[in-house]
Amino acid sequence: MSVFQIKETPKSYDVCIVGSGAGGGMAAYVLANAGVKTVLLEAGPMYDPAKNVTQLKWPWESPRRGASTPYRHFGDFDAAYGGWELEGEPYTHKDGTQFDWFRARMLGGRTNHWGRISLRFGPHDFKRRSIDGLGDDWPISYDDVAPYYDKVDRLIGVFGSREGIYNEPDGIFLPPPKPRLHELFIKEGAKKLNIPVIPSRLSILTRPLPDNQKRGACFFCAQCNRGCTVYGDFSSSSVLVKPALESGNVDVIPNAMVREVITDESGNATGVSFVNKDDLQEYTVRARVVVLAASACESARILLNSKSSRHPNGLANESGVVGKYLHDSTGADMGGILPQLVGRKRYNEDGVGGMHVYTPWWLDNKKLDFPRGYHIEYWGGMGMPGYGFGSGIQHLNGKYPGRDGKMKPAGGYGASLKDDYRYFYGATFGMSGRGEAVAREDNYCEIDPNTVDKYGIPVLRFHYKWSDYEIKQAKHMKETFKQIIEAAGGVVTWGHTDTAENQYGLAAPGRIIHEVGTTRMGDDPRKSVVNRFNQAHTCKNLFIVDGGPFVSQADKNPTWTILALSMRATEYLIDEMKKQNL
Amino acid sequence: MTVGAVGAGLLIQGCETGKQQATQPKVEFTIDRTPAELAREEKLRAEKFFNDHEMATIAILVDIIIPKDDVSGSATDAGVPDFIEFIVKDKPELQTPVRGGLRWLDVQCMKRFGKSFVDCTEQQRIEMVDEIAFPEQAKPEMHQGVSFFNTMRDLTATGFFTSEIGIKDLGYVGNTPNQWDGVPQDVLDQYGLKYDERTLAESVKFDS
Numbered sequence: 001m002s003v004f005q006i007k008e009t010p011k012s013y014d015v016c017i018v019g020s021g022a023g024g025g026m027a028a029y030v031l032a033n034a035g036v037k038t039v040l041l042e043a044g045p046m047y048d049p050a051k052n053v054t055q056l057k058w059p060w061e062s063p064r065r066g067a068s069t070p071y072r073h074f075g076d077f078d079a080a081y082g083g084w085e086l087e088g089e090p091y092t093h094k095d096g097t098q099f100d101w102f103r104a105r106m107l108g109g110r111t112n113h114w115g116r117i118s119l120r121f122g123p124h125d126f127k128r129r130s131i132d133g134l135g136d137d138w139p140i141s142y143d144d145v146a147p148y149y150d151k152v153d154r155l156i157g158v159f160g161s162r163e164g165i166y167n168e169p170d171g172i173f174l175p176p177p178k179p180r181l182h183e184l185f186i187k188e189g190a191k192k193l194n195i196p197v198i199p200s201r202l203s204i205l206t207r208p209l210p211d212n213q214k215r216g217a218c219f220f221c222a223q224c225n226r227g228c229t230v231y232g233d234f235s236s237s238s239v240l241v242k243p244a245l246e247s248g249n250v251d252v253i254p255n256a257m258v259r260e261v262i263t264d265e266s267g268n269a270t271g272v273s274f275v276n277k278d279d280l281q282e283y284t285v286r287a288r289v290v291v292l293a294a295s296a297c298e299s300a301r302i303l304l305n306s307k308s309s310r311h312p313n314g315l316a317n318e319s320g321v322v323g324k325y326l327h328d329s330t331g332a333d334m335g336g337i338l339p340q341l342v343g344r345k346r347y348n349e350d351g352v353g354g355m356h357v358y359t360p361w362w363l364d365n366k367k368l369d370f371p372r373g374y375h376i377e378y379w380g381g382m383g384m385p386g387y388g389f390g391s392g393i394q395h396l397n398g399k400y401p402g403r404d405g406k407m408k409p410a411g412g413y414g415a416s417l418k419d420d421y422r423y424f425y426g427a428t429f430g431m432s433g434r435g436e437a438v439a440r441e442d443n444y445c446e447i448d449p450n451t452v453d454k455y456g457i458p459v460l461r462f463h464y465k466w467s468d469y470e471i472k473q474a475k476h477m478k479e480t481f482k483q484i485i486e487a488a489g490g491v492v493t494w495g496h497t498d499t500a501e502n503q504y505g506l507a508a509p510g511r512i513i514h515e516v517g518t519t520r521m522g523d524d525p526r527k528s529v530v531n532r533f534n535q536a537h538t539c540k541n542l543f544i545v546d547g548g549p550f551v552s553q554a555d556k557n558p559t560w561t562i563l564a565l566s567m568r569a570t571e572y573l574i575d576e577m578k579k580q581n582l
Numbered sequence: 583m584t585v586g587a588v589g590a591g592l593l594i595q596g597c598e599t600g601k602q603q604a605t606q607p608k609v610e611f612t613i614d615r616t617p618a619e620l621a622r623e624e625k626l627r628a629e630k631f632f633n634d635h636e637m638a639t640i641a642i643l644v645d646i647i648i649p650k651d652d653v654s655g656s657a658t659d660a661g662v663p664d665f666i667e668f669i670v671k672d673k674p675e676l677q678t679p680v681r682g683g684l685r686w687l688d689v690q691c692m693k694r695f696g697k698s699f700v701d702c703t704e705q706q707r708i709e710m711v712d713e714i715a716f717p718e719q720a721k722p723e724m725h726q727g728v729s730f731f732n733t734m735r736d737l738t739a740t741g742f743f744t745s746e747i748g749i750k751d752l753g754y755v756g757n758t759p760n761q762w763d764g765v766p767q768d769v770l771d772q773y774g775l776k777y778d779e780r781t782l783a784e785s786v787k788f789d790s
Contacts, residue, residue, distance in 0.1 A: 045616065052614035056757060059744035060661075061612050063623075063668045066744070071619050081616060161784050175786035178764030184775050199784075206786040219759035345769050346753035351762045384757050385749060390739030394717050394732060409716040411728075413647045413735065421739055422653075425752055 006273065006282040011251070013039045014577065016272055016287035018258045018302065021109030022559050023545035024293030025236030025244075026152075026566040032244035034574050039285055040241065041256040041274055043294070044081055044105030047112065047237050049227025054079065056221060056229075059386050066386035073102075075386065079227040079235075080113035081106040084510070088454030092461045099326075099445070099462035100510035101297060107254060108237025109295065110513065111559065113225045115354050116202040116233050117377070118158045119556035120149050120564075122167030128552050132371045134469075135439045138551040139523045139532050142169065148564035156234050156563070157209050160201035168360045174206045176356065177220070180349055182380040182429040183357045185338055189488030190359065195480070197378075200358040203234035203560075215239070222383065224353025233353065253285075259457050260306040260315075261290050261542065267310030269542045275455045289541045289573060289582055292519075293566070296548040297326065297445050300518035301460050303529075304447045316519075316536035319526055324444040325517040326464060327437045327553055330374065331507035332474040334481035334495030335430030338488065339400055344426045349382045361555045370472040372436035373555040376480075380429025390421050395493065397424065428493070431484065433477035436555040437470050439517050443509075464509045474498075474506035514558050519548030534569035541582050545569050626671045632681075638700045639684050640666055640734075646711055647738040654751035657742050665741035676733070683730025690727065761788045 015031055017024045020042040031038045049055065054077040059065040062076045069076060073083025082104040091101050104110045123142040128135050146169070153172040160173040176199035179187060187197040204224065208217045215238070216230030224233045231238040244250040255277035262271050262284060271286040292299040300323040306315035314322055354377075361373030397420040398410020408416065448461035478498060485492050498505035522528025525537035530549050536542040545566035547558045554561075576582045615623065632640065644657035644666070657663075670676045687710070688698045695706045702710070714720055714727035715735075742748040764785070770776055777785075 054613045056759075057613045058746070058749070058757065060746055060749075063626075063665070064672050065665070065740060067669070067672065069619070069622075069672070071616065071622070077613060159786070175784060177762050178777060178781060178785045181765045181769065181773070181775075184765065184773075184777075188775075220762040221757060221759065223757075340773065345766075345772070346755055347766050347769065348756045348758070348760050348762075349765075350756035350760060382754065382756070384754055385740075385743045385752065387740055387744065388736075389743045391736045392732075393735070393739065398718060410718050411716050411732070411735070413711060413715045413731075414649055415651050417735070418648050418651060421743060422752060 006284060009039075009283055009285040011039075012271075012286035013037050013251075014287060015039075015289045015291060015573070016041065016285055017291040017293060018272060019043075019109065019293035019295065019298070019546060020107050020241055020252070021236050021293060021295065021546065022111050022562045023547075023566040024291070025108065025111070025240035026563050027291050027293060027545050027570045028244040028250050029240040030567055030570040031574065032247040032249040035249055036574060036577070038244075038250045039287065040244070040250055040252045041258055041272065041285070042107050042252060042254050043257045043277075044107065044109075044254065046252070046254045047079070047081070047107040047227075048242070049079065049112070049231070049235070049238060050229045052079075052227065053229060054226040055223050059384065064387060067388070074113060074225065077223075077226050077386075078113050079106075079225060080104045080110070089459070090451065090453060091459050092448045092451055094461055094463040097462065097464050098508050099464040100508055101460070101462065101515075102510065102513045103295070103298070106237075107241060107252070108235045111234065111236040112227050114559065115377075115557070116204055116224050117354065117358075117557045118171075118201050118203040118234070118560040119375070120169045120171060121145070121554045121556055121561050122169055124167045125552065125554035125556070128372070132365065134371055135552050136520075136522070139521060144532070145561070145564050145568065148568045149560065151567060152560065152563045156203055156239055157205045158201055158203045158560075159199070159206045161199040163198055165360060171201065173201070176200065177206060177351055179356045180351055180381050182338060182341070183355070183378060185488045185490070186378055186429070186431075186484065187357060189486075189490075190484050192487045193483055194362075195359055195484065196362050197357050197359055200355045202352060202354050204352045204354075205232050206352070214243070218352060220351050222350035222353045256283075257455050257457070258294065258302055259455065260302060261292070263306065263308050263310060263315060263539070265310070267308065267539060269315070269539055289543065289577070291543045291545055291570075291573070292548075293544070293546045295546050296515050296518045296550075297323075297460055299544055299546055299548050300445060301447070303519070305458055311538070316529055316539045316542055318538045319528060321441070321520060321527065322529055323446050323518050324441050325439040325520050325551075326443050326445055326462075326515060327439045327517050328509050329512040329514040329553065329557070330435040330437055330466070330470045330473055331432060331512045332477040332495075332498075332505045333430060333432045334478060334485065334492060335428060336485040336490040336492045337396065337400075337424070337428050338490045339427070340489060341427035342400065343403060343423050344382065346382065349426070350384070355379060368476065370469045370476065372438060372469065372473065374433040374435025374473060374477060375555050376477075376484075377432045377434060378429070379431070380426075382426035393417070393420060393424070400424075429490070430495070431481050433474070433481070434512060434514075434555065434557070435470070435473045435477070436553055438467060439552050440467065445518060466503060466506060466509065471500070471503045471506060474504040475500075478504050514547070514553065516547035516550035516553050516558055519544045520551050521549040522551065533572040534565060535572070543569055543573055626668065629671050631671050631677060632667055635698075635700070636681065636684050637663060637667065639687070639698075642700060642707065643734055644738045644741070646707065647735050648742050654747050657738050660742045660745035660747040662738055662741035662745070665745075666737050669737065669741075679730065679733055683727070683733065686726055686730060763788055
């Protein structure tokens, strides 16, 4: 006879954290250093790039040469265990709308394979409603967060250059790497258009951190997305959870899929229940304080599934806005060729794992037909070949003379084709825009009333549409990219045929994987879920430190702000515990 | 000319599909694999999709696309047929286009030369390939063949240039610990570019 029971973990803790990404990892780190007994639940397995190695491997070490698989959406060598579809973990949509929801199930979450782009929000980004009347202001301002950005910069390390741009605040920077060849061309071209191209700001250690012996400096292999064996870039697993574990104050339970937060009769959190994916048994763990950091939508899902008589709408959902105001970054791309770069001299051009330069938002939205800005990321150069190398050469080798100076018909085969692959290598480049969408109440995720995942946990149902604001922003991106490519002396080869019919190539919602807003911060408990310190209004010993509390997202990737706010919220939490308020 | 009688030989070979559970050694990997990934790799390794005739056709095709030359070996030297054999099992959406394309190719050769592609002379094969290798010049009735050849060209290029032979041929010299100190001076000179004073001052420097 099989015994199915819910087992209580013997140890109880001061704090239980759900999720080990940027927010959860930072909370664990801060709590560990303060001596607070903490348990960290992670839905995926343990992961350490020094042990789970794909860095510095050659493409032929995989039979598929780096192609995408159901287990690693971004490719065979990418660190991400996960993707937009997870076996047994469906999600649904409403009214024919689309939202693609990415899950990375592993210690450190998405911080293992992300782009390392580490941009502070600027002063304007906290007060958008005051500026353009849309959305809402954050209850806090840049000045509240600045000291934490400083601490994060020093703790984790980010390179960049001091530019003095008001809404792109400078950090405490390590030196940036010099631009690559195609980046120099882009810089020259953009200058003619008065578009700034400045050093990028990535959390990669171009120099070792003075007080951290555990992490090595970057050695410029451009494989941050594979996870770094010397911890030369930021991932929560390497930089935050590992030291937290070493302190002895944090227990990590991997392969733990949290079902709900447990509350008592007064509506206070007392711990969480979870499924252990290894033995498929049910467990609970008790804690004085619960910190949710499972990613914006996943934390919203946990709250909505944590119903009780005190919280009939879901835990901390008295306002009714949990799951609402969901928004992702906008994205559109274009690529081209720099004809002058054919037949390039070979040298090691890897650099860091990302762009060495980028373009921060440079225009005044008051003069445009869309309210929010975007930044531009650049790519190209002589990268390591992977699956897909050389694809579609028939669109290129008929348009330019070959090495012999003669034109020939597109496509072909044989010795001249073989030489074409060499000849055109490193001459192509491209750019992507990443912009701010306006947060709207009617873009949301909710619990699907009909569907559970393989653990019996009710799944999310999404309802999301881009508005005209985002579509017009994408149109502007396309127009701008064409200008930059041509001003750089290049020729556009793809991404230029989009029209209003396909929303100017605007990426489907969720594809940029910056979703935020589902547990928004505010002063008014009737309209928000958490207060200025990421503490739930109606459940004082519950905190949320992923991207859910973002009131608006900015034209900047959320990670650095998630880190700063999590550090700030956790210090507040510790203070409240010391004062016996929690 | 009827295809029927002569096609019978082809048809029998074409039916030789189905999974043959060969005893394969446990998959060895030098890259991180989760247990679920390893299980899938073993499953794929044990499958067989292409029959011998299809593999023979592929081997000839890929060497037409990327032959041996002064710089490096051919596509078969670089293991491209094995790569293609694996990738269609890994990506089933490639199975019908490639299998169907190979057969389309054989039928075209039967019509022209009374033989399958592998049995044609070298000159006959090139005559056939010329009809489908140039998308902008191919006759309309050849367009399915163009599509097939584009796919084979792409798979050959990917398989070749991600092999050890191909990476060396391309001259890629990265994937190794490095100090990135910018574009080399001779390359800057070649394009008339330089780093401005500010970039030189603020960029990361190396002692050695």
